Amino acid sequence: MRRLWLPIVATLCLAGCSDDPSWRTTDITEIMPPLDFALIDDDGEAVTAEAYRGKTTLVYFGYTQCPDVCPITLARLGSVINQLDEDVRDEVQVLFVSVDPGRDTPEVLKRYVGAFGPEFTGLTGEREDIDALTNRYRIAYEYEEPNEYGDYIVNHSSAIFAFDEEGHAQFLARDSHSPQDILGDLRTLISKS
């Protein structure tokens, strides 16, 4: 009798959990709104969030003059994507949203994101359009005083937001989450859709 229980419980859990995955990172399905924005892409074209429906979408906010955190975060996301099976890799895209539109022109962004892989797109725009998006996901960024060259540091959120192919918020990864956790959740999200 005892032996029979385990497989039954495991089966029930698999069935019951598939609609409501428990993420290794943070669940945001109930607390964050669907992806919505009006920005400029890295070809200089005006785009809205609808243009990015149909793929699992990761969104990260940063700036290209960031030497350490942004390149490392994007590089690790790129390596997570490369660990996905080849046939699902092009069902994933990463949107790198600049919080420094004064320096991050579409040309600058295109050259920058190109180093990380074909899944990456840079987005920039008017400050108020970028702020509409950062406010929507309750994230902050702040500029520091410029130095003698006019260079300035931008402190910004470490959050990576994941959306399903219809743009519904799914999970949020912080700097403290490992690439393996993000990879696991990304696989779960892709298999859902």
Place this chain on the structure above:
Amino acid sequence: MNTTHALRAVRRTLLPALSLAALCAAVATAQAADIDVSDARLSILPGDTPGAGYFTLHNASDETISLVGAESPAFEAVEVHESMEHDGMMHMHELEAVEVEPGASIEFAPKGHHLMLMRRTQEVNVGDEVDVTLRFADDTTLPVTFDVVSPTAL
């Protein structure tokens, strides 16, 4: 034998007999033996974005050393920085000094301590080598060759 004592000894006994160039050479030799920098990589992307310098520094001397700055002919400015997460925000700030105790090591690594190398004075591409001179509080210096890599290789 540590750097400071070596330097003092050289000054006291040999200075009158040595040219400035020879003195500098003596200092550099003493220092290279006492401070060991390994795995020096310069992470760079296309365009005029700043690079990040990562390395491991071991203080084999018997005195605390203090890294206070760096220079490179390939960049207009180099700063010692630290990134850290605080309340979900990534912050980056310049450090005046990084102290390393005798026998201890410090790792300059992604999302932590790094050199920030700004405004290229020449083309810098993945696969190149870039010379960087580390500067310490006692005015001594240490030349280090960094391998230029893509952040995707880190």
